[in-house]
Amino acid sequence: MLKVRAGKDFWSGIMFLCFAVVGLYVARGYSMGSADEMGPGYFPVFLGIVLGALGLLLVARAITSGDEPVGHISIRPLVYLVVAVVAFGVTIEPLGLVLSLILTVALAALAGRDSGPIEVAILAVVLAALSVGIFHFALRLPLPIWPAL
């Protein structure tokens, strides 16, 4: 009996296939043009087909000649990092750099496990102060610092 266990190759293939299908689906509306006058759809469709073929090849190879299991995936750090980044995006314009960064650092710190609350608070304040110093005063980047009233 064939032992089919979805592993690294299998999922890579699926990932490539997904991107290929989405790419081809979106590109269907672009005109292909002809070889001597490539339309906007020409190159994307070509890439989509190649990517899809590679994806199929990977899946086929995984099924026929075995696959390596995907290692341990730790969801926690990734989730908190993404939440931290999104929080920055949501708060930077209404709340300004200082408050937004304190929130971002606090959330990012949750991605790891071994920081105490006081430590995180100090780190957040220090990083916020440093960022204002570097990005606002030294580099003069257009960033809101405090909440817009």
Added chain:
Amino acid sequence: MDFLNNLATGFSVALTVTNLLYCFVGALLGTLVGVLPGIGPVTTVAMLLPFSFTLPPESALIMLAGIYYGAQYGGSTTAILVNIPGEASSVVTTIDGHQMARAGRAGPALGIAALGSFFAGCIATILVVVAAPPLASIALSFGPAEYFSLMVCGLVAAIVLARGSVIKALGMVVLGLMFGIVGTDINSGVRRMTFGFRGLADGIEFVALSMAIYGLADIALNLGKKEDNAEVHSKIGRVWPSWADIKYCIPAVLRGTTLGSILGVLPGGGALLAAFAAYTLEKKVARKPRHFGHGDIRGVAAPESANNAGAQTSFIPMLTLGIPSNPTMAMMIGAMMIHGISPGPRVMTDRPGLFWGLIVSMWLGNLMLVVLNLPLVGMWVKLLRMPYRFLYPSIVVFCCIGTYTVNSNLFDVYVMAFFAVFGYVCVKLDCEPAPLILGFVLGPMMEENLRRSLLLSRGDSMIFLQEPISLFFLIVSVGLLLVVALPTIRKTREEAMQE
């Protein structure tokens, strides 16, 4: 003489106070991130990319370059003293370097690493000066067909030299090309693959993509690993190696420099590959190879020379052809584009100050690095104790602010969050992100050159085989792919990668 004129131009740019300062800042930052495990030059260059916008282009590139070669110096310090590579390209240095440290010879190991790197840096810089102008003038005569085939060749070589599965690397390149052409098509004005997001009209922001993959995804990976408590050998002793050590190492340094210089130029090469290859070569040619792994000083000298030589010569294809050989070079191209400079053979003639200034600054930077590294090694050791839990929130902050300020566009921040997840998944599936980044940078150029070639030939794709230079690049590409496809060679490749 042209040669001297060029150098004079270079010195006049590199020796201004501002540029000297940025060269120093780059070298210092490079050493710093090289020393710190968990953050490498690619991440740092990605983090500083958006802020380099505030500098003049010369200073920006000088600083970013300094980070790359500075990290080659810093990485060896961690490798030798802690047995953790501070930077990927110093992985092999841990083997013999740490054994030397345990035997109380940390000083000479650090010394020979710095001196070997410096020697290699000088030679490689001269090589860039000599090789760049003829290469650029050849490249100037390239038509779109030649350029297209050259890019194919570059990407194929990057795949062949990448770790792991060739099919996956190929897939990552194609995916990178696809991501690269998202946005408004310059010819038809059609917004491609934007999914209706206005934020994607100008394409996927390179800074957001590279920070997501080399900043955030990297953090997620590091946090997922168990932290190992490494012993720090802070007793260093005399840093200057003895004359006997130096004499013993000279051949190794020369071999490392040569090999590193060659491998640096190759696409997919650069510092990392150079170090691995140099160590393997040393073991092959040594009369008593059994010493390797037990603190042979040549096992430090050769890879450290090679990685620095490779770091320098990888600038050659980037500066003369506009083709990145590794992700750091892709970032340099990104930096040029942020400043409105289109990379390619014209950079040298259109902006001689930038071109020669950068090269001369690389030599000056190497000089600064020897000074930074040898006497200050004690200070770097203290930095090693900086826990990662303080470091990574700072990276997150930099990534957020950086991505936001490139275009003052919040959408880029969310794009970064998306690609952070994507980057994490890729690495977990053994899909190397480096080919993706190279494909991303080359995507629009490749499409444009393909379009122009086919326009010239009236739709006849034989043009790529009829032009001799283009044919040559394609033959090389096919040859490389065949080489990895053949089972016997694949086996040795896997063995070589494992060493």
